[in-house]
Amino acid sequence: DAGITQSPRHKVTETGTPVTLRCHQTENHRYMYWYRQDPGHGLRLIHYSYGVKDTDKGEVSDGYSVSRSKTEDFLLTLESATSSQTSVYFCAMTSGSMAYNEQFFGPGTRLTVL
Amino acid sequence: AQSVAQPEDQVNVAEGNPLTVKCTYSVSGNPYLFWYVQYPNRGLQFLLKYITGDNLVKGSYGFEAEFNKSQTSFHLKKPSALVSDSALYFCAVSSLTGGGNKLTFGTGTQLKVEL
Numbered sequence: 024d025a026g027i028t029q030s031p032r033h034k035v036t037e038t039g040t041p042v043t044l045r046c047h048q049t050e051n052h053r054y055m056y057w058y059r060q061d062p063g064h065g066l067r068l069i070h071y072s073y074g075v076k077d078t079d080k081g082e083v084s085d086g087y088s089v090s091r092s093k094t095e096d097f098l099l100t101l102e103s104a105t106s107s108q109t110s111v112y113f114c115a116m117t118s119g120s121m122a123y124n125e126q127f128f129g130p131g132t133r134l135t136v137l
Numbered sequence: 138a139q140s141v142a143q144p145e146d147q148v149n150v151a152e153g154n155p156l157t158v159k160c161t162y163s164v165s166g167n168p169y170l171f172w173y174v175q176y177p178n179r180g181l182q183f184l185l186k187y188i189t190g191d192n193l194v195k196g197s198y199g200f201e202a203e204f205n206k207s208q209t210s211f212h213l214k215k216p217s218a219l220v221s222d223s224a225l226y227f228c229a230v231s232s233l234t235g236g237g238n239k240l241t242f243g244t245g246t247q248l249k250v251e252l
């Protein structure tokens with residue numbers, strides 16, 4: 024988890040409220056990712072970023088938006104949280120654009136939507 | 138599209154015995170294969186990867202993995218399991234045709250090592 028942190032680590036919210044999760048890295052890595060982890064599904068990519076202000080959708084992007092105004096910060100926003108978005112969210116980073124570069128993960132944020 | 142299958146939800150093994158966690162993949166080009174481990178309430182930690190070359194890849198904590206192109210498999214192995222190896226293990230694949238460094242993960246295999 025060194026070099027990449029997530030906040031908050033735990034959050035409980037109500038259906039319909041907006042929620043923003045923050046990922047912060049100190050490695051000056053260009054590529055950053057948001058995943059969600061659910062039993063039986065493994066990790067699924069929500070959105071990713073390949074530079075400041077450069078983002079793209081992943082496999083399960085509906086209901087989520089992202090922003091990256093600085094290299095070190097990658098924000099994930101749930102515009103109007105739903106119970107189906109209860110999950111554990113992980114941020115990851117990688118140094119290069121090549122498909123063989125391993126990703127490094129943050130400690131995760133456990134989100135509960137009531 | 139690329140995909141990964143981990144056919145076993147859980148693997149149980151006695152301490153000191155060899156362990157194998159299975160993974161098969163599907164990609165349209167050359168695969169890059171990864172194993173990650175997740176301990177309770179922690180993020181994923183990188184164990185090892187296959188890029189090219191020797192089919193047997195060695196990684197952290199005594200783990201190794203064998204790439205088999207004909208069987209499209211990348212099984213994780215360790216000669217002698219420890220109780221501390223108990224964790225959730227994920228196999229993942231990426232490829233140049235799969236969008237560069239976008240990883241696709243399997244559903245995970247829970248490894249339980251018992252005394």
